[in-house]
Amino acid sequence: MSSQAEAYASNNSAYVGSFDKGELSLPPSKKVIVVTCMDARIEPAGQLGIDLGEAHVIRNAGGSAKEALRSIIISQRLLGTREVAVYHHTDCGMLTFTTEQLRGIVRDASPGNEAVASAVNQIDFLEISNLEESVKDDVTFLKQNPLVLPESKITGWTYDVRSGKVAQVV
Amino acid sequence: MSSQAEAYASNNSAYVGSFDKGELSLPPSKKVIVVTCMDARIEPAGQLGIDLGEAHVIRNAGGSAKEALRSIIISQRLLGTREVAVYHHTDCGMLTFTTEQLRGIVRDASPGNEAVASAVNQIDFLEISNLEESVKDDVTFLKQNPLVLPESKITGWTYDVRSGKVAQVV
Structure with missing residues (x-):
């Protein structure tokens, strides 16, 4: 196998053999959105007992509700969800750096490359400094957002x- | 139970009882990022055979690699991943509307609300018009991105x- 994705394709063949959920409909049956981190130790279906077809699951670095806003609007306005549960986690990589530090790492890896410097300097990496506060902040962001x-x-x-x-934090 | 999240907390108690993966480390062991859609019918761990601790999983409406860029940079530069596999899917909600249509739906739901109109008019909802083309476009975006x-x-x-x-598309 030349890539992990090819290994996943092989794994998928076994999944297809016992797949019997082909008639599930597009809108999430439980009308819920789960927002969580991309972290490799997170597996929402097993950890929360989410059955196929129940929930939209949005994942990004940190489980940022701000970055999830586009998806949340689509989910609520077009697909009928009415609940949002935000999960952040212990030992999160987002607790370990600042946007300015990561911009420096990226710039230093490509010395003299103005395209890289200009592009990375525009990115807010949305780091967090306290786990529980970051959860509260994201919930407040969603509760106050007019969209x-x-x-x-x-x-x-x-x-x-x-x-x-x-x-539960909040 | 007053919310689905509370039902998930109850489900989680059973998960905790048999949990034995508490020593997994932060960097993904397979050095891979999976980018896919928030769709309720997607469940990457089962469908691709991803074991806990192996892969970063980024999910948003459509499985947009553009929106995933912040997370991909963090994953590659701070946590050592070197492979990205982008998955879009059939019957995706992102094939069914345009940004201008969704902006109109949101504005019409809050007539006269300038805060809503101003906010939604700034959002690109990143809809797609063709499934396979959208996969190719996202792969090209990542291959050409200087970050x-x-x-x-x-x-x-x-x-x-x-x-x-x-x-596999590309």
Whole structure:
């Protein structure tokens, strides 16, 4: 196998053999959006007991609700979801650097490259400095945003990568 | 239960009881990033055979590599990944509307609300018009982006929500 994606294609062949969910419809049956981190130790379906077809799952570095806004609007306005649950987690990489530090790392890797410097200097990497505060901030962001439906139920949670346990923050 | 998130917390208690992966490290062991859609019928771990700790998984409406760029830079520069696999899927909601149409839906739901109109008019919803072309476009975007490491292995795939099967596009 020349790539992990090819290994995944091989794994997928086994999945197809027992697949029986082809009639699920597009709108999430539980009308819920899960926002969480891209972290490799996160696996929302197993960790939260999400069945196929139930929930939109948005994942990015840190589980940023700000970056998720585009997807949340689409989910609520076109596909009927009315609940958002935000999960950040312990030992998150986003706690370990600042935007200015990462911009420096990227610039230093391509010395004299103005295209790289100009592009990276425009990116806000959305780092966090405190796990629980970051959850509260994201929930507040969503509750106050004029593009998020006011009738939305919005909660915020932490996930502990050592114990596998979730805990509600807000 | 007053919310789906509370049901997930209850489900999580069972997960914790058999959890034995608390020693996994932060960097993805397979050095791979999976980019895919938030769609409720997508479940990357099961469908691709991704084990916990192996891969960063980025999900948003459509599986947009453009929106994933911030996360990809963090993943590559700070956590050592060197492969990106982009998956878009059949029957995607992003094939069914345009940014201008969705802006109109949001504006019409809050008539006379200038804050809503101003905010939504700034959002590019990143809709797609052709499934396979959208995969090729995202792979090209990543291959040409100066902030994505040139040594990255980047592939593009479709996932068929009726059959459960993946197919390589590029």
